[in-house]
Amino acid sequence: xxxxxxxxxxxxxxxxxxxxxxxxxxxEKPQKPKQIFKFNFVSFHQVLVSKFKxxxxxxxxxxxxxxxAIVLVFLAIVLISKDKPQQEDLATIKVTISSPQxxxxxxxxxxxxxxxxxxxxxxxxxSELNSIKFPQIDLDINFD
Amino acid sequence: xxxxxxxxxxxSLIVKIIAISLVLVAFPTISPLxxxxxxxxxxxxxxxxxxxxxxxxxxRYNDTKESYITAKSNYIAxxxxxxxxxxxxxxxxYLISVDELLLTYIxxxxxxxxSTKWQSSSFNKENIxxxxxxxxxxxxxxxxxVNQTTTLExxxxxxxxxxxxxxxxxxxxxxxxxxxxxxxxTESTFAKFNQLSVxxxxxxxxxxxxxxxxxxxNWQSETVDIQEKTQKNLDLAKESYQKxxxxxxxxxxxxQTSKINTLAKDELKRSKxxxxxxxxxx
Numbered sequence: 001x002x003x004x005x006x007x008x009x010x011x012x013x014x015x016x017x018x019x020x021x022x023x024x025x026x027x028e029k030p031q032k033p034k035q036i037f038k039f040n041f042v043s044f045h046q047v048l049v050s051k052f053k054x055x056x057x058x059x060x061x062x063x064x065x066x067x068x069a070i071v072l073v074f075l076a077i078v079l080i081s082k083d084k085p086q087q088e089d090l091a092t093i094k095v096t097i098s099s100p101q102x103x104x105x106x107x108x109x110x111x112x113x114x115x116x117x118x119x120x121x122x123x124x125x126x127s128e129l130n131s132i133k134f135p136q137i138d139l140d141i142n143f144d
Numbered sequence: 145x146x147x148x149x150x151x152x153x154x155x156s157l158i159v160k161i162i163a164i165s166l167v168l169v170a171f172p173t174i175s176p177l178x179x180x181x182x183x184x185x186x187x188x189x190x191x192x193x194x195x196x197x198x199x200x201x202x203x204r205y206n207d208t209k210e211s212y213i214t215a216k217s218n219y220i221a222x223x224x225x226x227x228x229x230x231x232x233x234x235x236x237x238y239l240i241s242v243d244e245l246l247l248t249y250i251x252x253x254x255x256x257x258x259s260t261k262w263q264s265s266s267f268n269k270e271n272i273x274x275x276x277x278x279x280x281x282x283x284x285x286x287x288x289x290v291n292q293t294t295t296l297e298x299x300x301x302x303x304x305x306x307x308x309x310x311x312x313x314x315x316x317x318x319x320x321x322x323x324x325x326x327x328x329x330t331e332s333t334f335a336k337f338n339q340l341s342v343x344x345x346x347x348x349x350x351x352x353x354x355x356x357x358x359x360x361x362n363w364q365s366e367t368v369d370i371q372e373k374t375q376k377n378l379d380l381a382k383e384s385y386q387k388x389x390x391x392x393x394x395x396x397x398x399x400q401t402s403k404i405n406t407l408a409k410d411e412l413k414r415s416k417x418x419x420x421x422x423x424x425x426x
Contacts, residue, residue: 063161108423111347115419118340121333122416125409129326131195132252134315135202137242138209139307141235141300143219 194248194255201245205238212238219296232296239303243287246314250280253318256325264335265328266382272321279314317390323401327381330408334374337415341367344419351426363422370414377408 215234219227254276262269286306293299345364352360384401388394 067161107347108426111344112420112423114340114343115423118333118336118419119416121336122413125329125333125412129256129322132249132256132322134318135205135245135249137205137245137310139242139303139310141239141303143216143231143296143300 191252191255191259194252198245198248198252201241201248205241205245208234208238208241228296232293232299235296235299235303236290236293239290239299239306240287242306243283243290246283246310247280247287250276250283250318253321257321260325260328261332262328263332265331267324267328272324275317275321279317282309283314311393312391316393319393319395319398320385320388320390323385323388323398323405326402327378327385327405330378330381330405330412333412334378334408337374337412338371340419341371341415344422348422348426353425356425359425360422363418366418367415370411370418374408374411377404377411381405381408 212231212234215227215231219231221227254273257269257272257276260269286302286309289302289305290299293302345367348360348363381401381404384397384404388397388401
């Protein structure tokens, strides 16, 4: 029951009234957060999608750049591997031009290698021909 | 949701493209490295593979032989149809394993022939390959005959045919081929010795100090001595080789030939430190 005179409202009643007022206001509020939440989700989603699109749009360019990088690395490896023997050749040419003694040393080294190869061949004379002797096979099949 | 799927599919497509590109790039880079070293390892790998196959077949041969002996004993003891059937099946398995052993053995011999150096040889490798092909073909025919047997009685004449083939053809021919490999190897090394001694003689002569002339002279006489003795023994080995028959086993002649060839090898081995010694006195 309501008191017409506000001065006669007890603190308890005031508190109750205040709570009723706030409850009334809160009953209106939930609608707003729901609306806001939905709106924020959509915008957040849109932001994500737009970011993905930024990444995805130049995809063909990205793929072609990757393939180009791989091809370039491959060509670099081929060129480097081709360069090495040329560098070795250049090194030997430099030795022969600059020093006759170095030429003789190189010839001695080559001859030593030939001798070493020959000695290896001498070692292999005692080869494994003993390991390929004809197998002993028993073919006396009878059932007497 | 559909957009997320689209994103996921595109990502997997990118990954697939990158993976395929890496494979396409890696293959031509790696393959030359593989092929450049493959030829160096090919001969030895072939011999090793042939040895392994032969070893496997040898094990199988021993196993089937045991089974055959057991089945034979049972048949002789019981003389029943079941024991006879079992004896036949085990005999058949045994004969097939004999054929397979011989085929892998022929391939092993062939692999040794392929690794032997024939450039300076007086023998013809083609003839040897033809002999091995012929023997291989005959063994395969005999294997087919064994496969076609259905009774114990049929397996006995086939086994006799195989025995005759081995005794009168396969074994003598292959034993002779092995001696051929041995002599060819010695011939190749001797040719190399001749080549190197001539080259080294000129090389050292132009660089040797006057005080070492006596060493050079004695070195020259030593190499000439090695050359003459090796040539002599090689000629004797080839002469003995001609007496080896290929229609029956003649172990004595084979051993004789191998013995003389070993003398030729021993003479060649005297040169081992001789060449190195001359390089030190330059």
